[in-house]
Amino acid sequence: MTTNLVEMVDIDKSFPGVRALAKAHFELKPGEVHALMGENGAGKSTLMKILSGVYARDAGDIRLDGQNVEIASPRQAQDLGIGIIHQELALMRDLTVAQNIFIGREPRRFGILDEGQLNRDAAAIFASMNLALEPTVRVETLTIAKQQMVEIAKALSYRSRVLIMDEPTAALNDAEIAELFAIINRLKAEGVGVVYISHKMDEIKRISDRVTIMRDGEYVGTVPAADTPIETIISMMVGRTLSGDTLVVPDTSAAPIALEVRNLNRGREIRDVSFAVRKGEILGFAGLMGAGRTEVARAVFGADRRDGGEILVHGQPIAITSPKDAVDAGIGYLSEDRKHFGLATGLDVRNNIALASLDRFTGLGGILDEAGMEQKAVGYIRQLAIKTPSDVQEARLLSGGNQQKVVIAKWLLRDCDILIFDEPTRGIDVGAKSEIYKLLNALAGQGKAIIVISSELPEVLRLSHRIAVMCEGRLTGFLPGGASQQDIMRLATLRPSAVAEQSIERRST
Amino acid sequence: MTDTAAPAQNTGPRISGAFHRLLAFSGLIALVVVFSLASPNFMQTQNVLAILQATSVNGVLAIAATLVIITGGIDLSVGTLMTFCAVIAGVLLTYLGLPLPVGVVGAILAGVCCGLVSGVVVAKLKVPPFIATLGMMLILKGLSLVISSTKPIYFNDTPGFTQISSGSIVGSIFPALPIPNGVLILFGVALLAAFVLTKTALGRYTFALGSNEEAVRLSGVNVDRWKIAVYAAAGGICGVAGLLIASRLNSAQPALGQGYELDAIAAVVIGGTSLAGGRGTILGTLIGALIISVLANGLRILSVPQEWQTVVTGAIIILAVYADILRRRSL
Numbered sequence: 001m002t003t004n005l006v007e008m009v010d011i012d013k014s015f016p017g018v019r020a021l022a023k024a025h026f027e028l029k030p031g032e033v034h035a036l037m038g039e040n041g042a043g044k045s046t047l048m049k050i051l052s053g054v055y056a057r058d059a060g061d062i063r064l065d066g067q068n069v070e071i072a073s074p075r076q077a078q079d080l081g082i083g084i085i086h087q088e089l090a091l092m093r094d095l096t097v098a099q100n101i102f103i104g105r106e107p108r109r110f111g112i113l114d115e116g117q118l119n120r121d122a123a124a125i126f127a128s129m130n131l132a133l134e135p136t137v138r139v140e141t142l143t144i145a146k147q148q149m150v151e152i153a154k155a156l157s158y159r160s161r162v163l164i165m166d167e168p169t170a171a172l173n174d175a176e177i178a179e180l181f182a183i184i185n186r187l188k189a190e191g192v193g194v195v196y197i198s199h200k201m202d203e204i205k206r207i208s209d210r211v212t213i214m215r216d217g218e219y220v221g222t223v224p225a226a227d228t229p230i231e232t233i234i235s236m237m238v239g240r241t242l243s244g245d246t247l248v249v250p251d252t253s254a255a256p257i258a259l260e261v262r263n264l265n266r267g268r269e270i271r272d273v274s275f276a277v278r279k280g281e282i283l284g285f286a287g288l289m290g291a292g293r294t295e296v297a298r299a300v301f302g303a304d305r306r307d308g309g310e311i312l313v314h315g316q317p318i319a320i321t322s323p324k325d326a327v328d329a330g331i332g333y334l335s336e337d338r339k340h341f342g343l344a345t346g347l348d349v350r351n352n353i354a355l356a357s358l359d360r361f362t363g364l365g366g367i368l369d370e371a372g373m374e375q376k377a378v379g380y381i382r383q384l385a386i387k388t389p390s391d392v393q394e395a396r397l398l399s400g401g402n403q404q405k406v407v408i409a410k411w412l413l414r415d416c417d418i419l420i421f422d423e424p425t426r427g428i429d430v431g432a433k434s435e436i437y438k439l440l441n442a443l444a445g446q447g448k449a450i451i452v453i454s455s456e457l458p459e460v461l462r463l464s465h466r467i468a469v470m471c472e473g474r475l476t477g478f479l480p481g482g483a484s485q486q487d488i489m490r491l492a493t494l495r496p497s498a499v500a501e502q503s504i505e506r507r508s509t
Numbered sequence: 510m511t512d513t514a515a516p517a518q519n520t521g522p523r524i525s526g527a528f529h530r531l532l533a534f535s536g537l538i539a540l541v542v543v544f545s546l547a548s549p550n551f552m553q554t555q556n557v558l559a560i561l562q563a564t565s566v567n568g569v570l571a572i573a574a575t576l577v578i579i580t581g582g583i584d585l586s587v588g589t590l591m592t593f594c595a596v597i598a599g600v601l602l603t604y605l606g607l608p609l610p611v612g613v614v615g616a617i618l619a620g621v622c623c624g625l626v627s628g629v630v631v632a633k634l635k636v637p638p639f640i641a642t643l644g645m646m647l648i649l650k651g652l653s654l655v656i657s658s659t660k661p662i663y664f665n666d667t668p669g670f671t672q673i674s675s676g677s678i679v680g681s682i683f684p685a686l687p688i689p690n691g692v693l694i695l696f697g698v699a700l701l702a703a704f705v706l707t708k709t710a711l712g713r714y715t716f717a718l719g720s721n722e723e724a725v726r727l728s729g730v731n732v733d734r735w736k737i738a739v740y741a742a743a744g745g746i747c748g749v750a751g752l753l754i755a756s757r758l759n760s761a762q763p764a765l766g767q768g769y770e771l772d773a774i775a776a777v778v779i780g781g782t783s784l785a786g787g788r789g790t791i792l793g794t795l796i797g798a799l800i801i802s803v804l805a806n807g808l809r810i811l812s813v814p815q816e817w818q819t820v821v822t823g824a825i826i827i828l829a830v831y832a833d834i835l836r837r838r839s840l
């Protein structure tokens with residue numbers, strides 16, 4: 001048996017309010033492709049960021065070739081031969097391929113950059129990868145797949161023996177995936193160890209030798225990829241039992257339909273999505289990262305344009321071309337990224353609550369009725385139990401859960417009766433989560449139609465009266481409330497056939 | 510972040526925000542004290558009034574710039590827009606011989622219209638504010654020269670015109686206190702702008718846009734309309750500045766204007782308004798404008814050459830922003 005290239009033992013890591021890793025394990029052999037799987041938030045990326053020097057671990061050991069090592073910075077990881085290719089590519093679009101690969105280490109002659117040498121060095125790496133790529137083209141002009149190759153080349157230029165790939169195929173089509181896999185196989189033959197983080201079951205089966213499964217920041221187990229049934233891997237991923245309240249699904253079949261979406265389309269991201277949600281119903285949207293759930297929500301809300309599709313509110317077709325149209329129709333959207341899209345963080349709680357309804361508090365000459373705003377804000381602070389010293393506290397100083405409540409209050413004040421919650425509990429403490437859940441249930445009880453998008457399966461299962469599952473822009477099926485996690489995972493990994501995939505136009509070059 | 514952690518940080522930034530204004534204010538006081546000690550002439554009523562009078566044009570322009578900067582934008586056209594409005598007043602009053610009120614309203618309306626155009630270019634055409642107003646700056650500079658045939662337009666036929674800036678309503682009532690009207694107008698514009706910023710929906714959206722434009726858009730607010738309104742309001746205020754400067758010079762000088770926008774932005778920045786948007790006060794801007802003119806006046810009294818005044822002003826700008834960075838870091 002060969003010695004392990006990498007061993008990570010009993011790794012702990014906490015972020016404020018969250019325990020990201022607890023006694024996590026991982027090992028990697030030379031010439032192995034080792035898949036790392038788990039639900040969103042299981043700790044895969046955190047573990048790999050520790051290995052690549054982005055985060056510092058709280059406890060545990062990291063061994064390279066059996067020797068204990070400290071990896072304090074990405075630079076140090078590179079020097080140790082550990083390269084990582086992040087989910088979001090980190091390339092400088094306006095520079096050439098070669099300039100990107102050797103950024104910060106450009107060959108010089110007499111103190112002047114030696115562009116010729118730079119391009120020759122890059123060409124040599126491409127040759128070793130058996131990759132046809134011109135070193136002098138600008139990165140901007142490359143497809144996502146080719147950009148990924150540039151990242152790999154960059155990692156190899158550090159003589160990496162360990163290559164970490166975080167969701168490398170998220171933006172690739174089948175042909176491009178095949179290209180990537182060919183490169184991975186060549187690297188493997190040269191003894192490079194590859195860590196492959198992915199959600200896609202079929203890819204894991206195709207490319208990896210072993211699979212390590214993580215859940216809630218803990219190590220669950222390691223199994224051989226080839227002869228472990230997908231069902232087993234899925235059950236290892238979701239294996240926890242649901243805690244807390246049991247779901248009560250009210251009978252909303254007689255309730256009128258509040259929002260109906262027909263044949264929503266946009267490029268590759270949203271493909272022919274149709275659904276309806278009734279008054280008093282909570283419709284959950286499940287799916288893996290990049291399945292297109294947020295895209296659907298933003299398209300319905302008018303935040304992004306759409307290529308086609310009809311939106312009906314209370315049975316009436318509504319032309320929604322901007323968020324204003326959606327809000328006027330009574331639709332509120334709570335973004336997954338509160339800091340960027342939900343809160344005006346510099347404003348206080350009162351003004352954030354009033355932000356969508358400011359015209360209602362505007363009197364003669366545009367003067368604001370601060371007393372009226374205060375009264376409403378204080379009312380919602382009490383009703384939703386928002387923890388804030390006062391209604392004039394700046395919103396950015398509240399905790400995540402309370403910020404979320406402020407955004408909820410904003411839409412309640414605006415009399416929205418269709419509420420779309422995108423990752424309502426992301427970045428929120430466990431304690432505050434159940435409070436948000438209760439609030440959503442209460443809102444549904446009042447007859448609001450609610451859509452919940454969540455990447456956390458237990459959350460979807462705990463809240464949803466009905467579950468819509470998406471995969472790669474398509475709605476792959478509806479499940480009744482209380483469906484099993486396995487059912488959801490099966491629909492969420494249901495990739496369309498290769499035939500359908502090839503009919504989609506390739507990304508422009 | 511935990512729920513319990515939040516209240517602990519409660520009053521921190523408020524104090525710091527006030528601290529910055531305090532810093533600018535104490536800077537102003539310190540300058541006044543130093544110059545008074547250095548020269549007995551400095552604190553003479555005559556000189557104080559001269560300082561205030563000299564602040565009026567830059568102060569009004571800085572207020573216009575403050576509005577736009579709080580939205581997260583920038584307005585480089587305030588200087589040449591001021592000149593353009595002065596030229597329009599000259600056309601209306603001297604070329605066309607219309608009555609004084611028409612000239613006043615016309616100049617301000619011209620400012621509003623130009624601001625409207627900048628606003629539309631920024632909000633609808635999505636041209637970055639820097640570029641849009643840079644273009645506007647040159648367009649207006651050129652138009653001013655074209656309309657006036659590059660010659661100053663004098664207001665000799667409109668006797669009341671110089672009174673706008675240099676007359677003193679206060680002085681006619683309290684002869685001991687001949688505060689020029691220009692100063693009153695500066696404070697009037699400042700009060701109005703402060704009122705709009707803190708008490709009206711327009712003001713609230715101004716801060717909200719600079720704080721997080723996308724969040725405002727996703728709240729269903731017609732972001733474009735409000736943004737255009739802010740640029741238009743700033744344009745109108747530039748119109749007032751145009752009247753002030755034309756009145757003081759008793760002429761519209763078409764070649765003037767470029768460079769004023771930088772003094773205005775300097776005043777805004779010294780006053781603690783963030784160029785990133787979302788934060789700022791009119792009071793701070795006023796203090797910033799006063800610091801610049803006190804500095805210029807005091808250094809002149811001390812016979813420091815003009816060139817060195819410019820050097821000192823530049824250093825003060827950098828210091829003021831560095832103080833702001835220190836404040837942010839301590840949050």
